[in-house]
Amino acid sequence: MKPIWIVDDDPSIRFVLEKALARENLPTRSFTHPREVLDALADVTVGDSARQSPQVLVSDIRMPGGSGLQLLEKVRELQPGLPVIIMTAYSDLDSAVSAFQRGAFEYLPKPFDLPKAVELIRRAVDESQREEVTEERQAETPEMLGQAPAMQDVFRAIGRLSQSQVTVLITGESGSGKELVARALHKHSPVADGPFVAINTAAIPKDLLESELFGHERGAFTGAQTQRRGRFEQAEGGTLFLDEIGDMPFDLQTRLLRVLSDGQFYRVGGHAAVKAHVRVIAATHQNLEQRVKEGGFREDLFHRLNVIRLRLPALRERHEDVPMLTRHFLQQSARQLGVEPKRIADSALARLEQFAFPGNVRQLENICHWLTVMAPAQVISLQDLPPEVLEAPVYQPPVRAGGGELSVGKMAAPLAPLVSMPSSEMVEGMHPAVAVPAVALVPGAYMAAGAAMSAPAVSSWPAADADVDATAAADAVGVRGWEQALEAEVQTLLAGGQPDVWDVLTRRFESRLIRTALLATHGRRMEAAQRLGIGRNTITRKIQELGLE
Template identity: 75%
Template sequence: MKPIWIVDDDQSIRFVLEKALLREHLPTRSFSNSRDVLAALNTSADDEGPQILVSDIRMPGGSGLELLEKVKAKHPGLPVIIMTAFSDLDSAVSAFQGGAFEYLPKPFDLPKAVELIRRAVEESQREEVAEERMSEAPEMLGQAPAMQDVFRAIGRLSQSNVTVMITGESGSGKELVARALHKHSPRANGPFVAINTAAIPKDLLESELFGHERGAFTGAQTMRRGRFEQADGGTLFLDEIGDMPFELQTRLLRVLSDGHFYRVGGHSAVKTNVRVIAATHQDLEQRVKEGGFREDLFHRLNVIRLRLPALRERKEDISVLTRHFLQQSAQQLGVEPKRISDAALAWLEGFNFPGNVRQLENICHWLTVMAPAQMVEAKDLPPEVGARPPESASESAAAPVRTGLPGVADAVPPLASHLAAPVAGFTPVLVGGLAGWESELEAEAITLLSAGKADVWDVLTHRFESRLILAALANTKGRRIEAAQKLGIGRNTITRKIQELGLE
């Protein structure tokens, strides 16, 4: 990782921050004035420059605000944290539009300072990954006629600034289409800013979109630019627009009409030049009829509508997408790419993919981590896709179910045999004419109980929790905290369960 550059004429401040960051395994480089920083920036290669710049505001030979302005002119993507005494806060806020990432008031609490710097590092790394993916990875893959129609539409809209509404199911790649529209538009050199309106709490969404003034509400210690200001000169992607609160729709309509808005707590209109691309998986016409979405806003957004097909409508693309995602996952994890057999591909092509392309990407990441061999066979596919069907009835009767989970008995008779020949007095419940997983669970419990097992609860709970946690980790690419949030449990709980279930 590139170092964090610290700029302060006070040697004690530099020393304290250096030691604190080194304890967190964050490399540093220190300067006593802004002149040396600018000279180092001019002579450093791209991979030798700073990851983050932390600068004092008052220094001899040039202030931190002047340094901020010069740095942002040459390195607009570099996060800059300004250190300032409380008495300097007003002057620092006036430079917020100059691009400061955040402010660190002096005297500062050291753990909070380190936390802020780490947050800036993570944000910087996310931006680097996003830029790398946009520049190096294929924007979109697809040979299916439905996708070719999408590509043609992107080509026709490439020189236009018109507002676009992208519709399609969740996980179908609406943000990729929005990024492609931006990349091939006259605004390609401007920022691309994306926000999922459904993922932000209602009381915070207004501030996220329009920003806020200092003191606008409790905790608003500095002025903050919203996404509309951040996207000035570029493109703003509003994902899941159908979930936007009704009262905010009026403010959005005003911005789309004349490009003016007010920050939360502000009294001066802010002008922005932004192309808006919206997306939704909902039927907005129905939302309008139900009174949940403004009709005038719908017509303002629905200038050009672009429908993205579900993955089940373009199954001929599953093969190329699978190989692409397996390569991508291997690069991310630093391992040899998995190969996939024709039988496994055929099984994937027969799956409906309710989660669309995102689900296929998650499955490929799961296979990269969990598949036992370099060649992925149908039997290696995750539980959500379904087990490979047996080749014959005799195999079905004889083959044990392999859980692949440590500490769980593997030689359990197959569930299908229990459903075909149930225990006396037990009739499995059929869901839609077919046995669902609940009925299979019932059948499994009956078998274990009939065999005299005394720990049926522990065995089945172990299997259930293991599969649930593994599926969540595959979905979040191994990020435990995010997996816990999606499962609705605490991060301490998921850590304890992983240890108890032997999933480390």
């Protein structure tokens, strides 16, 4: 991992922190003067030595020739996401609070308790690595593959919308790839050079969602110590993707309607209007017309969003794409795991085509990753498929309804045309004949909104979402329930006079737990630690202790 940078003119402080962090397997690099840090950061910024850039910066607040606060301001300009911990004497607590308000990760009063200091630095490291994983995922532009007529309709719609900044409402089931369509619409739009900002309105608590969307002024509420830009401001000049818009709280729908109507908004606690030059794309798996009838969604907001309606088909509606997607995901899983790609027999492919895929493309991706890990031979046969596929009834896809690609008015039913829009004067600037080929939308991994691939490594079948029922998985492979198996194992060890039953079983349990998490995260330790609910240093230490390297 990258080193912890320590800045302090006191050599004893540097020495103590270096030794304490070394015991935790955390590399360090020390500096005596803020200028040295800025020179080193400049070298990292212009050079290619990313491994030498800091994971966390720990700085004293008072040093000859410069202060920690000045260093903090300059570091925030060079590396905005770098966690900075400010060390200060008790007499400098006012300055420390000021540092916190300027964006410091935390402050560390002197004299400090060494274990607490190490714990704080660990927390900053975890936060830094979590941000790196997020940026890594965002950098991987997801792909869209499909030769089925239903997907070709989607591609044609994206092409026809490529010259317009009109508001689009994307509907489709969970796991079908609505965020991918939103990213493609952004990529092939006049604002493609601007930012693409996505927010899942169902995943953020109601009390925080307003601040997330519109930002807040300093002092607007308890804890609002600095001014914060919301997602609308972050997306300025680009596209804001509002996922699961049907779950937005009713009172916030009013504020969103005002932004769409007036093109301006107010931060929470603010009195000055902020202009919003943002294209809005919304998505939902719900029937918004039904939500309007039930009183859960504003009718006027629905009409504001429903300028262009694009329905993304479920995977069962484009079963002819299953072989192409299956081979792609098998190749992708092999690259991620560093193994030889597996091939799949025609009989197994045919059975996958007959599966309904309630979890859509996300579920197929999980199945392919599971097969890469669990299938015993290099060629995947019919019997290698997970029980959830083999035991499911054969799905008979209905005949797709005919009709044109574009229509006016109502919400598209499951087999209705994929795109609906009002009259042509409402979509000024739209080019009627531009078509986007499938290959134009192929750079990364096919995922739905914000959902990283989550494949169970030792269960008997992958779940449609990220959660795996371990008991059901064990039963499905013909193994006794894990509780009964554990009880039997304990009885056997006790009967045999084993003196350290606790240690033996704990090591085996931890080893299996960590192996499974690492397989599910393709060897990314930090992500595996997050999913297990432990720190990265803990998982590193356990890997060494258990001999899992």
